[in-house]
Amino acid sequence: MDGLRALPGVDRLLSAAAGRALAERHGRQAATGALRAALDDARDAVRGGAAAPDADAICALAAARLDADRLPAQRPVLNLTGTVLHTNLGRALLADAAIAAAAEAMRAPVALEYDLSSGRRGERDASVARLICELTGAEAATIVNNNAAAVLLALNTVADGGEGIVSRGELVEIGGAFRIPDIMARAGVRLVEVGTTNRTHLRDYRDAIRPETALVMKVHPSNYRIDGFTAAVPGDELAALAHGAGVPMLHDLGSGTLVDMTRWGLPAEPTVAQAVAEGADLVTFSGDKLLGGPQAGFIVGRAELIERIDRNPLKRALRLDKIRLAALDATLRLYRDPDRLADRLPTLRLLTRTRDDIAAQAARLVAPVAAMLPDYRVAVIDCASQIGSGALPVETLPSAALALTGAGGDAPDRLAARLRALPLPVIGRIRDGALVLDLRCLADDGDLLGALTRL
Ligand SMILES: *Cc1c(COP(=O)(O)O)cnc(C)c1O
Numbered sequence: 001m002d003g004l005r006a007l008p009g010v011d012r013l014l015s016a017a018a019g020r021a022l023a024e025r026h027g028r029q030a031a032t033g034a035l036r037a038a039l040d041d042a043r044d045a046v047r048g049g050a051a052a053p054d055a056d057a058i059c060a061l062a063a064a065r066l067d068a069d070r071l072p073a074q075r076p077v078l079n080l081t082g083t084v085l086h087t088n089l090g091r092a093l094l095a096d097a098a099i100a101a102a103a104e105a106m107r108a109p110v111a112l113e114y115d116l117s118s119g120r121r122g123e124r125d126a127s128v129a130r131l132i133c134e135l136t137g138a139e140a141a142t143i144v145n146n147n148a149a150a151v152l153l154a155l156n157t158v159a160d161g162g163e164g165i166v167s168r169g170e171l172v173e174i175g176g177a178f179r180i181p182d183i184m185a186r187a188g189v190r191l192v193e194v195g196t197t198n199r200t201h202l203r204d205y206r207d208a209i210r211p212e213t214a215l216v217m218k219v220h221p222s223n224y225r226i227d228g229f230t231a232a233v234p235g236d237e238l239a240a241l242a243h244g245a246g247v248p249m250l251h252d253l254g255s256g257t258l259v260d261m262t263r264w265g266l267p268a269e270p271t272v273a274q275a276v277a278e279g280a281d282l283v284t285f286s287g288d289k290l291l292g293g294p295q296a297g298f299i300v301g302r303a304e305l306i307e308r309i310d311r312n313p314l315k316r317a318l319r320l321d322k323i324r325l326a327a328l329d330a331t332l333r334l335y336r337d338p339d340r341l342a343d344r345l346p347t348l349r350l351l352t353r354t355r356d357d358i359a360a361q362a363a364r365l366v367a368p369v370a371a372m373l374p375d376y377r378v379a380v381i382d383c384a385s386q387i388g389s390g391a392l393p394v395e396t397l398p399s400a401a402l403a404l405t406g407a408g409g410d411a412p413d414r415l416a417a418r419l420r421a422l423p424l425p426v427i428g429r430i431r432d433g434a435l436v437l438d439l440r441c442l443a444d445d446g447d448l449l450g451a452l453t454r455l
Helices: 002-006 010-015 017-026 028-047 055-070 096-107 126-136 147-159 180-186 202-208 235-244 272-277 303-311 313-318 322-334 338-344 346-351 355-372 411-420 445-452
Strands: 140-144 163-167 190-194 213-219 249-254 282-286 297-301 376-385 397-406 429-431 434-438
Touching: 002 028, 010 017, 010 028, 010 055, 017 028, 017 055, 028 055, 096 322, 126 140, 126 272, 126 297, 126 322, 140 147, 140 303, 140 313, 147 163, 147 180, 147 213, 147 249, 147 282, 147 297, 147 303, 147 313, 163 180, 163 202, 180 190, 190 202, 202 235, 213 235, 235 249, 249 272, 272 282, 272 297, 297 303, 303 313, 322 338, 338 346, 355 376, 355 397, 355 445, 376 434, 397 411, 411 429, 411 434
Parallel strands: 163 190, 163 213, 213 249, 249 282
Antiparallel strands: 140 297, 282 297, 376 397, 397 434, 429 434
8 A cells, every 4th residue: 555655644744834834724733633634534545546645635635624614603694584583593683782781791890790889799680670670660570591481480480389271272382392381391380271272261261260270371372373263361351360369470472572563563562561561460571582682581570479580599590691681781771762773773673674675775686696696597576574583473574585596496495505605604595496585684785795706
C-alpha cells in the first residue's frame, strides 16, 4: 500500500501553509481534529483504490469540515412561510427596547432579587408582575417559563389531589406534548369531563360539582374551532358557578392579548383584562404569542392564590431568568402607549402590514428574484397569512407572495431545499405545485435579495 505511505502525517499538515491557516482560523485543537478526520477519510479512499491526495487537498477537506460545522444549528432564517408567530421558527420577534434590556441584563449585574430602597432581598418577578397587573386589572401575578408551566403550576397549587372540571369541547392539544388531560394528571388533578365535543351547558358543570371538586377550568380553543350546532358557557357564568361552589375558576387563554386587536382591524382575540373582569380567579397566557415578548408564561389573578402559587416549590423550578425578565419588562412598558405599539412591537407591526404594502413589495421584487432564478417562473400572487401559535386559527390576513414554479413535479421541493441550504436560509411553503414566499414578514427587500445572491 504505497498510497497509504504517501499520505502526510498530522504534524506535517499542521506546519504546511494551508494547515497553519486552518489553525489560525479555527484554533489549533479544532484544526488538528479536522485534519485527523480528513486523513482517516483519505486512508479509506486509498484502501478503496483511489490515489493518495496531497497535503493541500487534505487541508481543503478539513477546511470544508470545519466550515460546515461553524454555523450554529439555531441561526437566523427568513420566515416567508406566511405564519407570523411560527412556533418552529421561534415565535415572536422582540422589540428593540426588549433586545436592549436583555443585552444589558446579560452584561451587567442587575437588581434581580434585590430591593434597592431597603438594600434587602427583593422579589424576582415584582416589576413585571406590577406591570402586568396595571395592564390587565389583575390583583396579582407571577411569571414562569412558558404557558404550559403556568397551567401546570396553577393546577398543581389549587387542585392537587382534587378534581378539575373541563368541557369535552376544550380538551386541547397544543403542538404535540401539551395536552390538557396529561397536564392535569401531572399536576395531580383528576380530570372530570363534562358536556360533549360540540355543546356544553352550565348545568353540565353544575351536575359534576361535588365535595372532591377543587377547580373549574375553561380553556381557550386556540388552534381549532368547533362550528355549527355548538354551545359553550361564557367565562362570567362559569366563574359565578365556581364561586357559588366555593372553588376557583382557572381560565387558560393560551395566547390572549393585552389590547383589543380589532382597533387595528385584526380579528378579535380575548383579552386578559376581559377574562379577569369576568371573574376568573386565575388566568394563564403566553409571553411569546400575541403579546410579542420572549418565551414566558403568566398567571394573573387573586392575590391569595398567587401567593400560594409563589410558595409552591415547583415555582422555583419553573421560574424565569434575568434576561427574559428584562425583555418582558421592556415589552410590557410598550403597552403603556398603545398608539405607538404597532410601530414598536414587531409582532403587531407584521400583523398590521396591509395587503397593498406587501403587494407593492412583491411587485418590486418579482423581476430581480426572477433574474436570480433563471430556471423558475416567478409570479406575484395573492395569499393569506396566518397569525400562528394557536392564536386565531381560522382567520387569515390578506397578503401577497412570490410564487415560484419550475419544470418537473419535484421543482418546488428541490428549490425549497436549495433555499433552506443558503447561509441565510429562506423558508417558504409549498402550495399548488409552487414554492410560495409570503412577503408579510420580509422587513427589507435587501434581506431576500442578499440571501438569494448566494445561490
Ligand atoms: C399555546 C397554549 C398553551 C401553551 O403555551 P406555551 O407558552 O407554548 O407553553 C397552553 N394552552 C393554550 C390554550 C395554548 O394556546
